[in-house]
Structures are given as C-alpha cells and as structure tokens.
Amino acid sequence: MSTLTAIDEAALLPAALREDFPILNGDVLDGHPLVFLDNAASTQRPRQVIDAITRVYERDYANVHRGIHTLSERSTEQYELAREKVRRFINAKEAREIIFTQGTTASINLVARSWGETNLKPGDEILATVMEHHSNLVPWHQVAARTGAVLRHVPLTPDGRLDIAEFQSLLSERTKLVTVASVSNTLGTINPIAEIISAAHRAGALVLVDAAQSVPHLPTDVTTWDVDFLAFSGHKMLGPSGVGVLYGKEKLLDAMPPFLGGGSMINDVWLDSFTPALLPAKFEAGTPPIAPAIAMSAAIEYLENIGLGTIHRHEQVLTQYAYDMLSQVEGLRILGPAPEYRAGLISFAFEKIHAHEFAQVLNDRFGVAVRAGHHCTQPLHKLLGISASTRASFYLYNRPEDVDRLMEGITAVQAMFAPKGRRRRTQ
C-alpha cells in the first residue's frame, strides 16, 4: 500500500470493549487471534448477553403467559419487559406493535402471508428492489403466485445506489406495497428510507422495511419514518439467534388475520372454530423464543449504552479506511457506492480469483473470517455479472488493525493464485 489513510482515532470506540466479547479473546483458530469480519451474517455476543441467557435459565425460566407459579410470572414479566425495550429502541408508539418472531425472514413471511394474501389482487403490484436479500424476494414470489399480484423491482444507479427517479416512475396506483432493505447486505448502500416511505405513501402504498442490516448499526425511528412494517433479527445485533421482531402499525396488524395458528394466539376455541387473541399474542402462536427475546433486550441495553450514532461513526471510520486500502489493490472491484453512502460493509471481487480462495486463505493463515459467495443476493450478483464475491463487514468491536490483517491476506492470496505456468503431471 503506497499511501496510508489518516484514521480518525477520536471517532473510534475504545478498544477495551473487546474485553466484553469472550470469543474475540478465545483460541478459535489454532493460535491466530480472531479477526471477525462476518458481522453482516451474524455478530458475536458480549458477556452481558451471555449472562442474560444464563440468568434466565438458572433463575427465571418457565413458559410465558400460562402459569400462575412464580417462575412463569418472572419469565412473563421479563419477556414483556423485553418487548417494551424493543419498542423504546425503535421508537414505536405501543408495545403491542412489537411482535416477536424467529427472525427477519419469519417477520417478512408473516406480512407476506397474512397481509399479502388478504389484500393483494390480480394486477396489484409489489415493488421491491434488485438489491434485496432472498428473504425479501422469495416470500413475494410466493405471494405473487398465490394472488396474481406482480412483483416489480427498482433498478440501481451505476454506482450501486437505488435509482430514485426510476422508483418514482414505477410507483403507481397499482402499487400496494413497497418492500425495501434499509441497508443492502451486499452493496452496503444505505437507502433513503424516509424519502422512499413518503413517496410510497403519496402513491397510496404501504412500506415494509427489511432493517436487518440497519437496526444493529444505525438509529431507527419507526414513528418519524412513518413506516408501516419493519423487520429485524436479534443475532445481527449482539443478541441470540432464533429471535427477531416484526414492527407493524397497530391498525394494520389489527386488520390482518393470524398467520400461524396454535396456542397463545387465541381468545376462545371450540371444536370447529376459534377467535383470535388481541395484539401482540395474535401473531405469537406457540411458545415464543423466551430466553432469546430476553437476551435480545440485554443486547439492546448494551447498544444503547454506547449509542447507535457512536457505533455508526466507528464503523464509518473503518469503512472509509478499508475502502481506501481496497481501492489501491489492482484487479479488485469494489461492489457498491462510495463510503459516504455506505454502512459498515464492503464486498469485492477479482476477475481471476474466486471468493472461496480469499475466504479460505484469510481464515487459515490470517485468522480473518469473511463471507464468500452470493450472500443470499443471487439476482444482484447476476446483475453485476459475477457469481460470487467476498464480503468484509464491521461492527463495534472491529479495529483498523483488522483491516490491516484483511489487506495482508488479500496480498497473500493474490501471490498464491497468480498464474505461474504450472503444468499438470499427466497420468
């Protein structure tokens, strides 16, 4: 690397917070310190979250909303307190607008199946974008097939942002729902959510935001945005896997039929019929993810203590640094826009070297964990003319030194797989 970017040390979080994360200091990779750059797939957990899980199971666990006994009351109280913490975290008006699900995918499927199948008619349009994760495309393929609605897609600008002019022209009275990621998990693009929502509302469409990649990294305010549905996952924000959230406006959720049927979601049941419970129980059939939801609220506390704005600034410093370094590598193509339009992730591709080779050698020799593949955005990769890319994604515990390890690894991979005039020994 010829020129070094000046790092804004003042905007970085203290390195000491890494002490909160046991896995970062453990011996994961035979003597390599772990450089974890796969945070867009799933993050690691601080001691505070691990302790919350242990505490529930050691002291407070029983099923919720069922028992009269002490443990059921304790776990119910903590589970509902977790709901309240989520409400405050995303600035929803009512706790009953917070539905605990298994994750972002389950949240989107809930809206697709319950709202979509009830409200969409042949010829209606669902407007997604070409940068959506499979979890915000496939449920809509399924709903379109069942209802006769049409799925359309907002294209990209050449630099990998949403083409807002095209978005405006695709909006029409046929558009019933706009469904869009707040941050692209592949391009890193931060989409102008407030602008998208107000334009969609002017056209009479509802808006679902797949916020899996933004809630952990940027401030979220569902009331100011006036968003109709918002989906995100616990495991991408220091919480456990197996829990996520669907936020929905109360009047919309009230009008929707239940999705899954079973225990908890009923008011009264006869042998041949039932009446549904009120919100939020109506959409929480079966035993919910009790300990994961409680531990997710511990993750929220951890993030709030640092501040989402502070976390975003830290990630911006790392992203700018990584972007500058990667830009100097010959033959490397960065996917997506300039750092100012990005959240904390960068995907890149080489013409000659497959992403798997990067992920393998970065792991084995440098202890660097990155994602290699299509990151569940096959349509986007096809549009970009590649089958796979390598993705480095940052979080609050990453350091500029992690970017340095990544760059060392890239240099090593380039040397290792450069053509050397090798000949196969014939059998």
Place this chain on the structure above:
Amino acid sequence: MPSEEELYQDHVLDHYEDPFHRGTLPTATHAHEDKNPLCGDVVRIELELDDAGKIVDAFFSGEGCVISQASASMLLEKVQGKTINEVKDFSAAEMLELYGPRLTPNRQKCCLLSWKVLQSAVHSPVGGAEKL
C-alpha cells in the same frame, strides 16, 4: 482444521492452471450442468459415449473456486475411457480421496459438484431420450 498449504497442494493448483479437457465437446452424446446454490460455482460436463457405454471423450466447462474446477479436471482425467458402470460405482468418498487434501464439509460440496454433474450426465443424452 486443514491448513491452506494442505488444501492447495501443488497437484491441485496444477490441475487448476493446466486443466484436463477444459472446453466443449462438439461430438457430445451426453451432457449435464449444475451449480452449487451456496456459492454459485458452476460445472458443465459433456461426454461422448459409444454404444458399449464407454466414455470415449469427456470435457468440462464452468466457473468457480479452485477446488470445484481442479476437482472437475481430476475427475475427467480419471474417467476418460471408463464405462458408465465404472462411473456409477465411483463413490463420493472415492472422489474426495481422488482430490487428496482433507476438506471441511462446506468445501466438500465444492469438490463433489463435478462428481454430481458427472453422475447425472451419463443419464442425460443431448437433445433426445435416454438411449442407454
């Protein structure tokens, strides 16, 4: 955990850089193509089978990681001149053994892509019904 020195042994990189029969086969009687949905690696295998079910010629094309492409080269070198029955008897475990370096479960999928494509290719006549 296998290290990358083991994974990318010389004979693997030799096959990657100087593959056996990479290309297309205009005289192909059988062909199949598949991808690894996890990562997008693609392999296509084209075979010329004679009436006795012997592989007279075999070519592969595709794109993907070193393991997926080098293993395709090794596999075709191995089965050139063999019969369909010998191909059917060639197990996944034998394919991993042919490749050599120990692979983690996720990378085994890269290695077994060409093996799966070959197993289907012998049943997939070009532009017509199954003859054999």
